[in-house]
Amino acid sequence: LFEQAHFVGVTRPGHVLADQGLPGSAVSLVEVPAMAISSTDCRARVAQGKPVWYLVPDGVVQYISKHGLYRPGAPVEDHVHVPSRPDH
Numbered sequence: 527l528f529e530q531a532h533f534v535g536v537t538r539p540g541h542v543l544a545d546q547g548l549p550g551s552a553v554s555l556v557e558v559p560a561m562a563i564s565s566t567d568c569r570a571r572v573a574q575g576k577p578v579w580y581l582v583p584d585g586v587v588q589y590i591s592k593h594g595l596y597r598p599g600a601p602v603e604d605h606v607h608v609p610s611r612p613d614h
Contacts, residue, residue: 528552572596 535555539562
């Protein structure tokens with residue numbers, strides 16, 4: 527793949543991006559400043575009635591609001607359903 531495409535590696539808060547063993551002509555490493563916030567933090571903020579509009583995309587804020595997610599007394603799923611892959 528390195529011969530067919532140029533890859534860009536992007537940093538993530540709390541992780542170091544290393545280029546050991548990567549072909550420099552095929553990979554660019556970019557440091558992106560970002561807020562170190564987890565989805566758990568976002569859910570807790572919603573549950574406390576605090577805003578998350580500056581932490582997640584607008585569509586996510588609208589979906590959370592529309593479906594009343596993460597609010598006290600909201601139904602909680604004890605699992606996530608992942609559809610099975612069709613056999614090949």
